[in-house]
Amino acid sequence: MTKDPSTSEITELKKKLEENPDSLVFAPLADAYRKQGSLEEALNVCKKGLEKHPNNTSARVVLGRIYQEQGKTEAASSELKKVLELDPENLMAHSLLGSIFVEKGDHQAAIEEYQKILTLNPDDEETQKALRQAIEKAAGEPRSTPSFKKEQLHAEKRAQPKDSTATLTIAELYLKQGHYDKAVEVYQELLSTDPQNLMLRQKLAEVVERRQKESVVDPGTSKLKKNEFIKPPDQKEDVLEETSHDGKRQAKPKKEDDSKFTNDDILQVMRRGGKDDVVVEEKRNKPTSPTAQEKKGISSPRTPQIEGLKGVLAELSAVEGIMRCFITANDGNTIVSMGETSNNADLGKQASAIFESTNRSVAQLNQGKMQQVLVTAESGHILLVSLAAYVLVVLASSKINLGLLRLALDSATRKLDKIL
Amino acid sequence: MDFKKILEETLSNVEGSIGAGLVGMDGIVIDQISHNSTFDINAVGAEYSSIIKNAMRASSNFGLGNTAEILITTDKATMIMMMVGQNYFVTLAINLDGNLGRGRLELKKAIPKFEKELT
Incomplete structure (x- = not known):
């Protein structure tokens, strides 16, 4: 389908639907109307089709999109959540929900949606880009969250420990950039909602220790130290080993402008793919x-x-x-x-x-x-x-x-x- | 057997998709659906089957085992072919501005449905 579907395409889909009113072609037809800008027509076709096929997730996604474009974000969210109840791995629904959260300014929730997509489909470049933007926006916000939000986070965290990955990602990005203080803040905030989390405690201890070391080492080697922090906890042994071989390695020149997260930052953190330069050489x-x-x-x-x-x-x-x-x-x-x-x-x-x-x-x-x-x-x-x-x-x-x-x-x- | 329904579902879940089809390894198209009149898998079922057979030979000679998927990129579109059992494959064509990753995933999700219908 093209972005701006021609009338002939709509005519063709309409004809197919007329030939077989029970066909699922109503969903692409509604979507074609939506793309053309005929939102009311799109809504009618979609709702009518959903009466016959209430569990058709594709059509519900289209309906969510129509609502989103009509500015009815609550209705859109509700439809997309219904889709995810039926099909928790529906990438389109996660993606649209992510964009709705971004529109609402809830970047943390958007990050979670984008991370779910990347867990299912790590090569999705569009989502990588969207995640990068959401993280940048989230990182630009004050670290403290409103108290009601904190309470909600706390309850959710108990039920779903995976939710904390959004903030962990931010912490890791801060580490990669050498912003230890900000990383410590993020870990502390996470611990305040989940004080028994040993992994968080270990990470925090590591960062604090590294920050102390960093403050006394030769500034010329500091960049290399910062890069070590992108290693995941399960590669901690390797990190220590690399440290002992510092003298044999050349620190890769890193961009001095650390004010923004780069695509590489996101890719490295999301994929845990830090490569060993020595091996590469x-x-x-x-x-x-x-x-x-x-x-x-x-x-x-x-x-x-x-x-x-x-x-x-x-x-x-x-x-x-x-x-x-x-x-x-x-x-x-x-x-x-x-x-x-x-x-x-x-x-x-x-x-x-x-x-x-x-x-x-x-x-x-x-x-x-x-x-x-x-x-x-x-x-x-x-x-x-x-x-x-x-x-x-x-x-x-x-x-x-x-x-x-x-x-x-x-x-x-x-x-x-x-x-x- | 509602192969068209599965193909329709796959197509509607993938932004930028052009068409999809279920083809036998003998090159005969079982079912197909297209959003673009110029895309007709009936015309190239045999060619696709020949591509897969060549790829199977190459995979085996490279010591990589059985072929599971083939992805063809041109300056206009990307075509994905995935094996459905040993005797069939499903293909999906996507515009360059479409979401290839999503296309691959939706196709993977569709394969068990086809397999169920085919057994």
């Missing part, structure tokens, strides 16, 4: 084995290009979870590879075959120019990226973060396109 410096095709100079680009391609592949293979990557010509000959090279020729040919059949179907469907194919199997992913006359083949483990992989690939593809 080791992988990056791994020597590469030239393939037989490279040695013979068959179908290979010029030597400076090969070096450039190897550099980009080395960067790509540094992404945690990537096991091997290589560039193959459309005829299946490997141009350059990184990581394990066995069987590359056969795999290159299969990659080309997948590309060829995919290209055909994409052309027949009139769905534009092919860019990427991602194959997900039981224990890993194969990613094929179109590069003019070549195909980039990436093999990744099943545990890789697909969102991060896509980001890394976007960057690599741009560089490879330039070189090739």
Whole structure:
């Protein structure tokens, strides 16, 4: 569906509904009216359909949206909560509720909704962005909450300990930025509502200890210390070990403007994905084995290009979870590879075959120019990226973060396109 | 067997979805639904099936086990294909401004429903 559905689309959906009044097509029809701005018509269609299908969550989501656009936020919230009673994993309902909470200025509640979405779907970039904005807004608010809210929080926390993650996230973001005092405040506030929470106590003790150490260490090393705090409690051992090896490591330059949370901050905290720079460096410096095709100079680009391609592949293979990557010509000959090279020729040919059949179907469907194919199997992913006359083949483990992989690939593809 | 109902539900839950279909591994389309007249899975069922077979061979040769999902990105749309048992797959096409993550999740939620209908 397009954002601004044409009248013909509405006509088509209307016709389908007329042909079969019991059809569920009423929901997309109501949504099409909503997108067109015909909110009253949308409301009528949706309500009429819901009389026949009261448990249809998709239609209830549409109804919630209609109410939201009519400015009836209470009615919208009520509909979306009904949806979540029927389907607690309905991402659209969580997302819309989040936006309603933002509209109302209840950023903590919005954060909770967005976190539920990211728990179910960690790669949802829109929600990552929305969460980042909600956290920024929440962090800008005074830390103390009205007393009635505190009481409510206290009661909810007893019933649902997961609710505290919203504030924990804020605390962790503060830690990442080196704002220890603010992090301590957040932990103290959390403890005031849940004094028996050992995990919170441990975290608070850690931060207080670190803050004290920080105040006496060389300011030049302080950034590295701050970064250690993004490690989750279950990686505490690693954190201590890293501290003992400080002298061997180079602190990564960090943006000095810490006034805003960056996408990286959110991603690192949400995904607990702090990478070990040493490991990354080791992988990056791994020597590469030239393939037989490279040695013979068959179908290979010029030597400076090969070096450039190897550099980009080395960067790509540094992404945690990537096991091997290589560039193959459309005829299946490997141009350059990184990581394990066995069987590359056969795999290159299969990659080309997948590309060829995919290209055909994409052309027949009139769905534009092919860019990427991602194959997900039981224990890993194969990613094929179109590069003019070549195909980039990436093999990744099943545990890789697909969102991060896509980001890394976007960057690599741009560089490879330039070189090739 | 109301496959269309499951497809309709999936489509209405995914912002920016174009069409969806349930296809046999022999390339024959069991059912499909489209919000865009240019998107007709009937025309490419066999091609899709061939893509999946190639992907299965590659997954096996890479030592990655059985293929579960294929995602094709073009400059206009993204197509997701997910296996439904061993003999069928379900496909969903989404506009570039659609929510791909949600599409994948909704499709995963739909698979047990299809499997139930198919057994």
